[in-house]
Amino acid sequence: MITDNKNVNRYFPSNFIKHSLGELDMIVISDGEVQYENSCFAPGIPKTILEEILRNYGPITPHFKLPHNILVIRFKEHVIMIDTGNGYKESPHAGRLLDNLALAGIAPKDITNIILTHAHPDHINGLIDDKNSLIFPKAKIHISKKEFEFWQGEADFSKSKNTTESLLSLQKEIQFFFSIVQDQLQFFTGKDLLFECLQPILMPGHTPGHCIFTITSGNEKFTHLADIFHDEIMLFTQPEWGTIFDIDFELAGFSRRKVLEDFARSGQQVFGYHLPWPGFGYICQEKGSFKWDSKI
Ligand SMILES: [Zn+2]
Numbered sequence: 285m286i287t288d289n290k291n292v293n294r295y296f297p298s299n300f301i302k303h304s305l306g307e308l309d310m311i312v313i314s315d316g317e318v319q320y321e322n323s324c325f326a327p328g329i330p331k332t333i334l335e336e337i338l339r340n341y342g343p344i345t346p347h348f349k350l351p352h353n354i355l356v357i358r359f360k361e362h363v364i365m366i367d368t369g370n371g372y373k374e375s376p377h378a379g380r381l382l383d384n385l386a387l388a389g390i391a392p393k394d395i396t397n398i399i400l401t402h403a404h405p406d407h408i409n410g411l412i413d414d415k416n417s418l419i420f421p422k423a424k425i426h427i428s429k430k431e432f433e434f435w436q437g438e439a440d441f442s443k444s445k446n447t448t449e450s451l452l453s454l455q456k457e458i459q460f461f462f463s464i465v466q467d468q469l470q471f472f473t474g475k476d477l478l479f480e481c482l483q484p485i486l487m488p489g490h491t492p493g494h495c496i497f498t499i500t501s502g503n504e505k506f507t508h509l510a511d512i513f514h515d516e517i518m519l520f521t522q523p524e525w526g527t528i529f530d531i532d533f534e535l536a537g538f539s540r541r542k543v544l545e546d547f548a549r550s551g552q553q554v555f556g557y558h559l560p561w562p563g564f565g566y567i568c569q570e571k572g573s574f575k576w577d578s579k580i
Contacts, residue, residue, distance in 0.1 A: 299384040301562045303580060306501025308357055308481065311388050312555075312562040315352035315369030316378035318406065322346055325518060326525040327445040327533075334518065334525075341517050348515055352406060353563035354381060355508060355555060356390065357499070362479055363390065364397045365423075366497070366508060367557060368410030381410050382419070395420045399478065400427040401510035401557065402494040403435050403458045404529065412464050428484065429471040431493025434531075435459060443532040451531075487512060487543065489536030490529065496543070506553040506564070512543045514558045516576035520544065520567075523574075543567075544574045553579075 303310045325348055326334045335344050357364045369381040382392065398420060400408060413419055435458045441451040462469070472478060474486035474495070484495040490511045497508040513519045514527055523544055524537035547554055548569040555563045564580040 298562075299380065300388040301580070302388075303562075303564070305499065305506065306504045308359055308499070308501045310358070311356045311390070312564075313354045313356060313381060313384045313388060314561060315354055315384070315410065316380040317349050317351050318370060318378045319347035319349050322348060324348070324528050325514070326522070327528050329522075329525055337518060337521055350406075350514055350558045351561050351563070352378060353555070353557055353559070353561060355563070356385075356388075356395075357481070359479055359481055362396045363394050364399060364479060364482070365395050365420075366399045367401055367407040367510075368398060368420075370406050371409030371412065372414045373405070373409055378406075379410070392420050393422055395423045397479070398423045398425045399482065399497070400425065400431070401496070401508070402431055402491040403427065403462075404491065404511070405454070405457060407511075407557070408458070408461050411461060416464055418465065418468070423468060424470050425465055425468045426470050426472055426478065428486065428493040428495050429473055430486065430488075431491060431495075432462070432469070432471060434492040436462065439531075441531065443534065444528070444530065445526070445533050446528040487539045489532050489534075489539040491531050494539075506555055507547070508555045508557075509543060509559075510557055512540055513556050513576075516556075516559055516578075520574045520576055544569075548574060 300311050300313045338344055352369050354369055355366045370378040372379055411419060435455055439455055441448055444451060472484055474484055477483050481500055483498045487496045488494055494510060496510050498505055519540060523540035526533050526537050530536035544567055547567040553566060560578050562580060565576055565578040568575045568577050
């Protein structure tokens with residue numbers, strides 16, 4: 285592993301980290317951090333019970349701080365980026381993708397392909413600037429067909445714990461972003477191997493077309509878990525407690541537990557978009573409880 289620490293900020297040990305897997309050169313780019321109120325997590329669970337769990341891991345704060353780890357993979361002639369961060373809308377500690385790509389020596393025009401794990405704003409807002417222009421003009425944008433069709437159609441929000449008003453406004457925002465990038469969009473299904481090294485696996489619940497990706501080079505592999513986890517404490521201890529961002533709340537809990545069990549059993553390395561910087565680690569099981577082991 286090579287790390288570059290030129291511009292250290294106070295939120296992350298570095299703005300990008302280089303890493304490799306077999307023939308693949310990878311860079312994790314930080315888009316920064318966004319704070320979400322504790323009420324976004326474990327909806328329906330009394331605050332005191334949630335705090336009892338969190339207290340075991342440090343002082344209680346009113347917010348969950350979510351990192352945003354963006355993986356860039358160089359493979360043959362491709363420069364593939366997975367998700368695009370918060371864009372210009374979130375401040376003051378997020379939307380750092382472009383600055384940090386520049387520090388890593390990558391220009392927007394160098395990106396040939398963008399893979400979207402799902403269509404939530406903290407993953408797609410980095411596609412366009414504040415004048416609604418394309419930031420990555422040469423990139424094809426890949427998203428699961430199921431995800432695209434859900435947001436474009438008469439979306440069923442009946443299984444979410446969020447308000448219908450928030451969800452309808454979210455859908456409008458997503459449709460607007462899709463309309464700007466429509467000429468760049470390409471769709472995949474759960475069966476298509478992408479760029480000979482990325483296997484999408486449909487893992488629905490958080491959103492209907494939410495995908496995780498197994499990334500392979502030779503005998504080595506790891507899995508990008510996208511938004512299965514938004515933290516490494518509450519959702520590892522109580523995977524069914526979920527978040528208000530889960531479109532199908534129960535199914536998201538089911539998918540989360542399945543991922544915990546499968547990867548604790550296999551011992552395979554994983555990567556999380558919202559797990560502690562730089563996102564790499566292992567899921568372990570001790571005395572029936574799951575734990576996150578951050579390790580690159
Ligand atoms: Zn997210």
